[in-house]
Amino acid sequence: MRDFLQILLVGIGDGAVYAMLGLGLVVIYRSTGLLNFAQGEMAMFSTFIVWTMWSIGLPMWLAILAGMAGGFGVGALVHQVAVRPVGDPHEKPLAVVIVTIGLFLGVNGAAQLIWGTLDRSLPPLFGRGQVTVFGVAVAWQKIGAVIALSVMVLLFYLLFQHTKLGLAMRAVASNSESASLVGIPVPRLLMLGWGLAAAVGTVAGVFIAPNLGLGTNLMQLTLIFGFAAITLGGFDSLVGAVVGGFVVGALSSVMPRYITIFEKMPLAPAFILILAVLLFRPEGLFGKKQVTRV
Amino acid sequence: MSSASVLGQQARRTPRAWVLKVVPWAVVFVVLAIVPFEFPSFRVEQFCFWMTLAIAACGLNLLTGYNGQISVGHGALFGIGAYTTGILITEFSVPLFAASVAAAVVCFFFGLLIGLPALRIKGLYLALVTLAVATLFPLILEQFSSITGGSGGLQITSPQTYRGELRERPIRLESPFAGLANDQWKYFLFLGVTVVVFVLSRNLIKSRVGRALVAVRDNEVAAESSGIPISRVKILTFGLSAAIAGIGGSLFALNQGQLYPSSFTIVLSIYILVAVVVGGAASIVGPAIGAIFYGLFSDVIIQQLPDRIQPARAVILGVLLILLMLLAPGGVVGGFRSLQAKWVAQKNFRRARS
Numbered sequence: 001m002r003d004f005l006q007i008l009l010v011g012i013g014d015g016a017v018y019a020m021l022g023l024g025l026v027v028i029y030r031s032t033g034l035l036n037f038a039q040g041e042m043a044m045f046s047t048f049i050v051w052t053m054w055s056i057g058l059p060m061w062l063a064i065l066a067g068m069a070g071g072f073g074v075g076a077l078v079h080q081v082a083v084r085p086v087g088d089p090h091e092k093p094l095a096v097v098i099v100t101i102g103l104f105l106g107v108n109g110a111a112q113l114i115w116g117t118l119d120r121s122l123p124p125l126f127g128r129g130q131v132t133v134f135g136v137a138v139a140w141q142k143i144g145a146v147i148a149l150s151v152m153v154l155l156f157y158l159l160f161q162h163t164k165l166g167l168a169m170r171a172v173a174s175n176s177e178s179a180s181l182v183g184i185p186v187p188r189l190l191m192l193g194w195g196l197a198a199a200v201g202t203v204a205g206v207f208i209a210p211n212l213g214l215g216t217n218l219m220q221l222t223l224i225f226g227f228a229a230i231t232l233g234g235f236d237s238l239v240g241a242v243v244g245g246f247v248v249g250a251l252s253s254v255m256p257r258y259i260t261i262f263e264k265m266p267l268a269p270a271f272i273l274i275l276a277v278l279l280f281r282p283e284g285l286f287g288k289k290q291v292t293r294v
Numbered sequence: 295m296s297s298a299s300v301l302g303q304q305a306r307r308t309p310r311a312w313v314l315k316v317v318p319w320a321v322v323f324v325v326l327a328i329v330p331f332e333f334p335s336f337r338v339e340q341f342c343f344w345m346t347l348a349i350a351a352c353g354l355n356l357l358t359g360y361n362g363q364i365s366v367g368h369g370a371l372f373g374i375g376a377y378t379t380g381i382l383i384t385e386f387s388v389p390l391f392a393a394s395v396a397a398a399v400v401c402f403f404f405g406l407l408i409g410l411p412a413l414r415i416k417g418l419y420l421a422l423v424t425l426a427v428a429t430l431f432p433l434i435l436e437q438f439s440s441i442t443g444g445s446g447g448l449q450i451t452s453p454q455t456y457r458g459e460l461r462e463r464p465i466r467l468e469s470p471f472a473g474l475a476n477d478q479w480k481y482f483l484f485l486g487v488t489v490v491v492f493v494l495s496r497n498l499i500k501s502r503v504g505r506a507l508v509a510v511r512d513n514e515v516a517a518e519s520s521g522i523p524i525s526r527v528k529i530l531t532f533g534l535s536a537a538i539a540g541i542g543g544s545l546f547a548l549n550q551g552q553l554y555p556s557s558f559t560i561v562l563s564i565y566i567l568v569a570v571v572v573g574g575a576a577s578i579v580g581p582a583i584g585a586i587f588y589g590l591f592s593d594v595i596i597q598q599l600p601d602r603i604q605p606a607r608a609v610i611l612g613v614l615l616i617l618l619m620l621l622a623p624g625g626v627v628g629g630f631r632s633l634q635a636k637w638v639a640q641k642n643f644r645r646a647r648s
Contacts, residue, residue, distance in 0.1 A: 035418045037366075037425060082616045093417035095619045097364055098571055101564055102619070106612025112605030220560060224429050227422055265433035271426045278415045278423065 005136045007257050008250055013142025014225075015249020016149040020204035021219075021226030022233065022241035023152060024197035029235045030173040031193035032079070034089035034096050038103035039226070040219030042078070043201030045107050046071030047209050047218065048115050050202065051122050060125060064206055068199040075198025076191045078103060083194070084187060111216045119213040125206060145207045149242065152200060156238055169193060173236075221267055225252065228270035231277045234287020243285065248273065330481040338477040339549065344589035345484045346372075346546040349491050351569035351581030353538030356495060358567075359575035360504065361531045362511030363412055367424030369563030370431035371536045375401050375543025377435070377442055380450045380553050383465060385441070387453055390465065390548060397544040398537045405536025409529040428563040432555040447554040450547060464551050484545055488582075491538060496578045507531055508576075539566075568611055571618060574627030583626050 021043065028036045036042075050067030054060055082099055089096040126144035130137045160166035171179040172189045180186045208222055228248045233240020248270055255269045256262040262269060283289045330338045354368045378397040382388040388396065408427065412420050435442045442448055451462040469479030498504050506527050509517040518524050547553060565588060573584025596607045622629045 035422055037421070082620075085620050089418060093421070094358065094362070094364055094575070095623060097366065097418065097421045098567065099616050099619050101366065101567065102612040102615030104612070105564060105608045105615070109605045109608025109610075109612060113603060113609060116602075117605070220429060224426050227426070231422075261437070264437040265430065267426075267430050267433055271430050274426055275411060275423060278419055279411055282415075282419070 002135055004254070005134075007253050009136060009138050010142065011250040011253025012246055013139070013145050013249070014253060015229075015246040016142070016145035017204050017207045017245075018222070018225040018229045018248050019149050019242045019245025020145075020152060020200055020207070021222060022229035022245050023156065023238060024200040024204075025226055025230050026233075026236060026238055026241045027193050027197045027200070029230070031169065031190050032083060032089065034083070034100065035227070035235070036197070037097070037100040037223075038078070038107055039197065039201055040223030041104050041107040041111075042071065042074055042198045043205040044216060044218045045074060045111050046198060046202040047122070047205030047214060048111055048120075050206055051120050051209075051214055052115075054122070055120075060123075064125075064202065067202045067206070071198040071202040072195035074107075076195035078198075079191045079194035084190065108216055115216075117216065119215040122206065122209040122214050124210040141207070141210065148203055148207065149245075152203065153238070153242060160238075165192075224267055224274075225249070225270050228274050230284075231274045232284055234284030236288055237284065237286035240284055240286035326485060330478040335475070335477045338481050340589065340593045342477075342480055342484050342549045343546070344585050344593075345488045346542045346549060347566065347569055347588065348542075348582045348585035349488055349545065350539045350542035350566045351573070351585050352491055352495055353535040353542065354566050355570045355575060355577075355581045356498075356507070356538070357531055357535035359570060359577070359580070360499060360507045360511060361528065361535075363528065363532065364417065364421040365408075365424045365535075366421050366560075366563050366567060367408070367427035367431075368535075368539045368566045369558055369560065370427050371401050371404060371539040372543035372546065372562065372566065373431055373435070373558035374404055375540030376547040376550075376553055376558070377448065377543075378540070379544040379547040380448045381441060383452050384448065384450050384462075390452075390467070394541065394544040394548070397547075398540045401540025401543070402533045402537035404540075405533035406529055408536070409532025412532060413525055413528060424563075425560065428560045432559050435555040435558070442555070443553070445555055447552050449552050465548065466551075467548060480549070484549070487541065487545060491541060492578065492582065495538070499578060503527075568615065570625075571615060572625050574625030574629075577625075577627035577631075580625055580627040587626070 021039065024043070025036060025039055028034065028039070046067045049070040050063045053063035053066045058066065082103060083096075086092065086095050086099050124139075124141045126140040128139070128141070130139045131143075132138075158166075160170060168179070168184045169189050169192070171182075171184055172186050172193075176186050204222070204226075205218065209218060212218055225248055226245075229244035230237075230241050231244070232247055233242070233244030251269045251273065252266040256264075256266045277284055329341065333341075350368055350372045353371075354365060357363050357365055375397040378400045379390075379393045382393040382396055383390060408424070411423065415423055436444050439446070450465050452465050453460050454463045455461075456463055467476060467480045467483065469476045471479065474482070499507070506517070506522045509520065509522055510524055510527050514524055550557075569584035569588050570581050571584065572587050573582065574580030591611070592607055596604060599606060618625060624631065
């Protein structure tokens with residue numbers, strides 16, 4: 001039992017990171033309607049920015065802020081030069097998929113060019129210590145991830161529900177044409193959405209890098225976990241991303257422990273989850289059902 | 295009578311059009327026949343790899359280009375083809391040719407398996423599922439390391455007589471002709487398979503079935519009301535596309551002689567997609583042109599750069615993909631076609647004025 005709790009808590013800590021990545025994916029899906037396959041690579045890139053800032057002697061929190069700002073810039077730029085000109089993702093899915101795949105390759109290659117192919121090490125933000133609760137050891141780093149996620153969710157809630165900017169962003173998400181008719185600068189808000197998503201990804205990267213080692217393939221598995229989270233939660237639901245993140249984290253920590261066939265592939269439960277949800281409940285737990293008017 | 299066959303008849307009637315059609319192909323075949331004698335052995339081996347990529351791209355093109363189902367996971371099917379071939383040869387001493395056929399059959403069924411959920415999951419979401427398949431695949435290879443060899447790799451060996459005794463030795467494609475070196479023999483063998491795959495795909499696309507593929511891509515409702523069994527067409531296309539990718543993978547296994555999970559990551563799937571898109575989706579020769587482009591670019595041009603800036607390869611390919619989607623979504627073949635159309639229009643315009 002204690003063993004189970006231990007593994008479950010580790011999973012929930014990881015789940016917080018998947019949820020962070022998922023939040024970014026949801027913000028992009030809601031605003032531009034596409035699945036951003038380059039989200040993980042963008043997060044990896046900005047995590048390298050954090051590492052660079054930290055290694056030239058900046059304090060960690062300042063380095064993270066710099067990384068988020070850098071990520072914001074990359075996200076906004078990517079939207080302006082690559083994503084927006086391609087057009088509507090649901091009319092031309094192939095073109096959009098290929099553009100995000102191109103971004104995936106490009107950002108990954110750029111990171112290798114700048115930082116080389118060797119893994120860097122980023123120290124854990126909350127140290128290597130752990131606390132014992134009911135006989136179960138929990139790393140501060142995991143608790144920190146949950147706290148960071150909570151702060152992020154709170155900020156997102158305040159932004160979307162209590163500011164004029166957030167209202168405008170919601171308007172763009174629900175109907176960009178009408179939004180632009182009432183004078184909302186739609187392209188600028190979409191750009192903002194991409195920037196925000198990339199900035200959030202930075203924090204996910206900062207939490208996952210100490211575990212995996214900061215290399216250019218940092219996010220390739222994590223991205224699929226993030227996608228599993230938002231598939232379960234619903235592609236357009238921020239709450240869904242958080243719930244989905246925790247469920248995916250818990251499942252992919254617990255199942256490989258008890259089911260030997262998953263031992264070396266924690267990704268398998270997440271994959272099965274993606275497939276099952278898309279087949280039987282494509283809108284996920286909290287998502288809006290897609291309805292087409294004939 | 296469809297417009298294509300009318301054009302075909304016209305082409306047969308005017309000798310000039312006939313020459314324009316036949317001469318380029320003759321040149322291509324002469325070049326392809328000379329190439330293995332003009333380049334050193336390691337280049338010929340690379341050409342063999344390009345051909346395996348071209349075959350896989352041809353399979354993906356049927357699915358994504360003609361049938362409109364997006365797959366970012368063909369690297370996994372390529373891998374299944376390669377590992378099936380390797381395991382059959384090494385563990386069960388199956389002859390090389392039979393192993394390749396078996397690999398295609400196995401991949402066909404895997405394709406059906408993925409095609410089944412693809413009936414409900416479409417567009418971006420299908421891309422997501424196939425991306426997940428591609429990411430999962432190397433982990434599956436590691437999980438079942440008892441048969442795949444895991445990250446230590448799978449050495450493909452077969453029982454061969456060596457100095458009078460029968461032993462497990464690394465496979466080799468021995469040339470039966472004195473005038474051909476082993477790598478040249480392999481080149482022509484692969485070229486034969488590649489040509490057969492492309493010609494059969496062309497015939498399929500020009501047939502009734504091919505028109506059904508395109509109809510389903512362009513408008514499912516309209517296709518269904520014309521009596522096309524949509525589900526069957528989509529699933530079988532997935533199976534066929536997977537089988538072709540599997541043939542590519544099988545040749546890859548024969549070419550390399552050893553297989554590692556790291557060769558079948560998501561990056562491989564992306565490169566197959568690159569070959570399709572650069573050459574031109576929904577055109578027959580597009581994937582071949584794309585594969586040659588990819589090969590020239592990554593095995594020849596990029597190798598000129600110093601090691602430190604090798605990753606520029608990914609940056610350039612990524613930027614190129616994005617630019618292509620923005621400027622010439624039809625790839626090389628699409629761009630050529632629109633130039634040709636412009637030229638014909640100008641000619642007709644001039645003729646009309648005079």
